[in-house]
Amino acid sequence: MMMMGAGEIWAGMGSTIAAVMFVYAMFQQYCPSVLRYQFQNYSRWFINLLNPYISISFYEYTGERYQRSPVYADIETYLTGNSSQLARRLKADVVDDGKDLLLSMEDYEEITENYNGVKLWWASRQSVTTNQTISFYGTDADDRRYYVLTFHRRHRNLVTEKYLKHVREQGKKMKVENRQRKLYTNNKNESWGGYRKKSMWSHVAFEHPSTFQTLAMDPVKKKEIVDDLMTFSKGKGYYAKVGKAWKRGYLLYGPPGTGKSSMVAAMANLLEYDVYDLELTSVTNNNELKKLFIEISSKSIIVIEDIDCSLDLTGQRKEGDKKENADHEEKNPIVKMAKKAEKSAEDSKVTLSGLLNFIDGLWSSCGGERLIVFTTNHVEKLDPALIRRGRMDKHIELSFCCFEGFKVLANNYLDLHSHPLFETIQSLLHDTQMTPADVAENLMPKVVPWDVETCLNNLIEALMKVKEEAKSKAEEESKSINKEEAKVAESSIQ
Numbered sequence: 001m002m003m004m005g006a007g008e009i010w011a012g013m014g015s016t017i018a019a020v021m022f023v024y025a026m027f028q029q030y031c032p033s034v035l036r037y038q039f040q041n042y043s044r045w046f047i048n049l050l051n052p053y054i055s056i057s058f059y060e061y062t063g064e065r066y067q068r069s070p071v072y073a074d075i076e077t078y079l080t081g082n083s084s085q086l087a088r089r090l091k092a093d094v095v096d097d098g099k100d101l102l103l104s105m106e107d108y109e110e111i112t113e114n115y116n117g118v119k120l121w122w123a124s125r126q127s128v129t130t131n132q133t134i135s136f137y138g139t140d141a142d143d144r145r146y147y148v149l150t151f152h153r154r155h156r157n158l159v160t161e162k163y164l165k166h167v168r169e170q171g172k173k174m175k176v177e178n179r180q181r182k183l184y185t186n187n188k189n190e191s192w193g194g195y196r197k198k199s200m201w202s203h204v205a206f207e208h209p210s211t212f213q214t215l216a217m218d219p220v221k222k223k224e225i226v227d228d229l230m231t232f233s234k235g236k237g238y239y240a241k242v243g244k245a246w247k248r249g250y251l252l253y254g255p256p257g258t259g260k261s262s263m264v265a266a267m268a269n270l271l272e273y274d275v276y277d278l279e280l281t282s283v284t285n286n287n288e289l290k291k292l293f294i295e296i297s298s299k300s301i302i303v304i305e306d307i308d309c310s311l312d313l314t315g316q317r318k319e320g321d322k323k324e325n326a327d328h329e330e331k332n333p334i335v336k337m338a339k340k341a342e343k344s345a346e347d348s349k350v351t352l353s354g355l356l357n358f359i360d361g362l363w364s365s366c367g368g369e370r371l372i373v374f375t376t377n378h379v380e381k382l383d384p385a386l387i388r389r390g391r392m393d394k395h396i397e398l399s400f401c402c403f404e405g406f407k408v409l410a411n412n413y414l415d416l417h418s419h420p421l422f423e424t425i426q427s428l429l430h431d432t433q434m435t436p437a438d439v440a441e442n443l444m445p446k447v448v449p450w451d452v453e454t455c456l457n458n459l460i461e462a463l464m465k466v467k468e469e470a471k472s473k474a475e476e477e478s479k480s481i482n483k484e485e486a487k488v489a490e491s492s493i494q
Ligand SMILES: Nc1ncnc2c1ncn2[C@@H]1O[C@H](COP(=O)(O)OP(=O)(O)OP(=O)(O)O)[C@@H](O)[C@H]1O
Pocket: 214, 215, 216, 217, 254, 255, 256, 257, 258, 259, 260, 261, 262, 263, 377, 436, 437, 438, 440
């Protein structure tokens, strides 16, 4: 009897569905389109009336240029943090250069969340159209990913006023906490079979251990730099008020091995910024420099190391001027054309004005919160225009090791705060010039097991050697000066 009943129900349902389909097909075929449209609108309205749930979509790319939506990015981070507990289908990505596994919500997965006793549903979706194009940003602009948040309409105010704010705040916080800082460099990329070369950023994880605590330098100067950096990083409102782009230029100069690169790393570690190590010789022209600049994110340090060696900026500018004048004088049209071609080849290089534009032109204000650092061993070789205050706001000289610097190194390398031999070292450092790199090298234990006396004595020996060398060099110099003076005196008598 039971079996018969089920069979009859199925048969009844089948004929009802067939009848509905028939009516629908007739409606589609014979009903005028205006009426059909009205009917569809009413039926949608009716369904919405019965459906008490509201949904909001958050698309990954928005706007005309398909910029990645910051709201989507915050939600993504928030859900990635929560999904490993809530989702049943997860996808795993390798992050932190293969050291960690990041679990996030799989596409088309849904999770249920409870916020202040209210139930909400998040779903990850993807709308794929047939019109697929590869966009400028390397993403498939038509392949649109989005999240859908669904909730009961009686919680509309709670969701729009509180919950979404909470999601964004948490997402931002989690992003800062999980952020793996990066060290970028621009390499020349060959594309289209080597036809076109352009400079692009590539990165590795930034893991330099240098900090201001480990930097050997005068403590007063160190504090001044740290204060300056902290004031800058908190100065968003101030910069906006005075009408200045939120960026600051630092010029680090001094002999090799005095800690210029170490200071850049310490700055990045203090402010938790990424580092963009710009290799100017790999940049083809000013335009490419501008493109590289646009790609730099905020909270970053752009560093050009050994700027005096990167490009002959002053020379190029002067040569360019000379060439232009020579072109005007040239009468032979063939020679003139050849010279023009040569000049345009030269133009496809970074010039001083291109670099100045990079530092403080209109484009330089894009992104904000950036430090630009130049390092050089020969400050005197640089064009004054490049390093004038306002462009390079702070000039920092890194010099030979002082006693305070030595104490930092002794603490770093030997865990030593004081020792009877410190006095001898202090007096030797006062009389000699040794870079922190050399002091550090001499302090480092060379054998196992090691003891502090041996390390300190190694340094004392090295310092005495340098002192002796400097003394004999000075004696030789004074001898040769005396000889010169004697010659001059002799010739004046004759
Ligand atoms: N002031 C310093 N404090 C601590 N360590 C230092 C300092 N200066 C140099 N060192 C040590 O010497 C090494 C070389 O220093 P660094 O590369 O920072 O010098 P630099 O001035 O940038 O040299 P170069 O001009 O040759 O690039 C560092 O790895 C670090 O161990």
